[in-house]
Amino acid sequence: MSANSAATVARSGILILACVSSVVAASDNSTCQDNSQLIEYSSGSAFSLERDTASWAWIITGVFATAASVLSFALIFSHLRKFNRPLEQIHIVRVLLLVPVYAIISWLAFRFYWRAVYFFIIRDCYEAFVIYSFYTLILQFLGPTVQSQKLAFVNKQKMLWPIWHPILRLVRVDPYYYPSSPTFLQSNKAGVIQYVVVRPVMTFVALITQLLNVYCAESLNVAYGHFWYMLFNFVSVSICMYSLVVLYLTVKDDIADHRPLPKFVSIKLVIFLTIVQNVILSILVHFNVIPANEYWTSTNISNGIQSFIVCIEMFLVSIFHFYSFSATSYSGVLPTPWFKAMVTCFNFLDILREMGKAASHLILRGKKKMGRPERSGTIYLNVEASAGANQSIASLRRYETEEEEEIIEESVVAKADGKSYGTNK
Numbered sequence: 246m247s248a249n250s251a252a253t254v255a256r257s258g259i260l261i262l263a264c265v266s267s268v269v270a271a272s273d274n275s276t277c278q279d280n281s282q283l284i285e286y287s288s289g290s291a292f293s294l295e296r297d298t299a300s301w302a303w304i305i306t307g308v309f310a311t312a313a314s315v316l317s318f319a320l321i322f323s324h325l326r327k328f329n330r331p332l333e334q335i336h337i338v339r340v341l342l343l344v345p346v347y348a349i350i351s352w353l354a355f356r357f358y359w360r361a362v363y364f365f366i367i368r369d370c371y372e373a374f375v376i377y378s379f380y381t382l383i384l385q386f387l388g389p390t391v392q393s394q395k396l397a398f399v400n401k402q403k404m405l406w407p408i409w410h411p412i413l414r415l416v417r418v419d420p421y422y423y424p425s426s427p428t429f430l431q432s433n434k435a436g437v438i439q440y441v442v443v444r445p446v447m448t449f450v451a452l453i454t455q456l457l458n459v460y461c462a463e464s465l466n467v468a469y470g471h472f473w474y475m476l477f478n479f480v481s482v483s484i485c486m487y488s489l490v491v492l493y494l495t496v497k498d499d500i501a502d503h504r505p506l507p508k509f510v511s512i513k514l515v516i517f518l519t520i521v522q523n524v525i526l527s528i529l530v531h532f533n534v535i536p537a538n539e540y541w542t543s544t545n546i547s548n549g550i551q552s553f554i555v556c557i558e559m560f561l562v563s564i565f566h567f568y569s570f571s572a573t574s575y576s577g578v579l580p581t582p583w584f585k586a587m588v589t590c591f592n593f594l595d596i597l598r599e600m601g602k603a604a605s606h607l608i609l610r611g612k613k614k615m616g617r618p619e620r621s622g623t624i625y626l627n628v629e630a631s632a633g634a635n636q637s638i639a640s641l642r643r644y645e646t647e648e649e650e651e652i653i654e655e656s657v658v659a660k661a662d663g664k665s666y667g668t669n670k
Contacts, residue, residue, distance in 0.1 A: 310348035323572035336382035348559040355552035373444035436488030443481040507569035
């Protein structure tokens with residue numbers, strides 16, 4: 246998105262958030278309770294009924310969590326046994342593991358409800374890495390190297406920004422984005438990777454504020470950490486999901502053989518439903534729609550409701566994964582032991598490398614390209630422009646590092662621009 250459109254959206258968002266936070270803060274007359282402490286119960290008949298209901302609910306969540314985990318591990322093992330396309334299957338295994346992580350942690354959070362916030366922090370941290378893995382999987386469908394992935398965008402025509410283009414037209418900002426721009430892929434990737442950074446950082450902040458008893462999960466007052474934890478995570482995941490949508494709409498025809506839609510839907514459902522449920526339950530707790538009772542605090546009850554729902558959802562998602570991430574297309578059995586394949590899947594150094602590249606792109610190349618005039622409707626890199634451009638593009642494959650690749654890329658752009666648009670004076 247251009248600088249003008251981003252500034253317009255940012256100003257609108259800040260105004261809305263300021264109004265919402267003012268209303269919420271004004272309506273909050275409660276004090277923050279310590280939900281990390283186990284409540285001492287009496288042995289009365291009323292509690293007996295409450296305890297029996299909770300016990301049955303915990304058993305039900307356990308059944309669904311176990312079933313979801315068993316199905317997911319079976320599918321993961323199928324991929325490990327057919328590990329013949331590791332660049333794709335590494336990320337598939339990471340995505341599939343999201344179901345047992347969500348299911349088991351939600352089950353534990355239901356049972357040890359006075360420590361639920363710590364379980365949710367672990368769950369949410371893994372969620373960020375899964376989103377990045379899914380994004381990388383989509384890119385792997387385009388090609389095995391960065392060079393081949395970028396070449397998939399060179400002939401793309403300009404496209405309307407999803408959702409925002411009517412608003413951008415209204416404020417007279419260019420409503421199009423240009424996939425053929427040399428910076429498109431890296432900028433889009435940065436929109437996803439920022440969530441991989443923000444989520445763990447906010448997880449650490451939540452942990453510290455919880456230990457200091459200023460997290461206050463039952464309140465949306467701006468004075469407590471919970472409000473800011475939800476706000477920053479919601480903004481960050483919205484940017485991340487939007488970047489995923491933009492990438493999907495741009496390349497869906499190129500990767501149609503990989504059936505990207507069910508994969509995309511399965512990820513969006515898990516992440517989006519969890520966030521929406523958390524926001525809705527937090528609002529209900531804040532406005533006392535979910536009240537505390539003699540035995541549980543309102544936060545204990547809302548955490549239990551969310552954990553119960555998530556365990557059932559994960560069971561349904563684990564079934565859907567057999568269709569969306571089937572291992573049948575990965576025929577053949579490699580001699581590599583499945584255990585070694587599993588170790589390869591959980592080597593997260595690739596994520597750290599990508600985070601470094603994204604940071605370098607935003608800090609260095611962003612400043613460098615800030616002064617470059619924007620040309621609406623121009624395809625920056627036209628491989629059909631000339632034989633010279635084609636030869637230069639082919640030479641990209643000889644280089645391994647990102648820095649060398651981008652130096653050559655700028656040369657290709659210059660040549661393509663000179664021969665394609667040199668007559669337009």
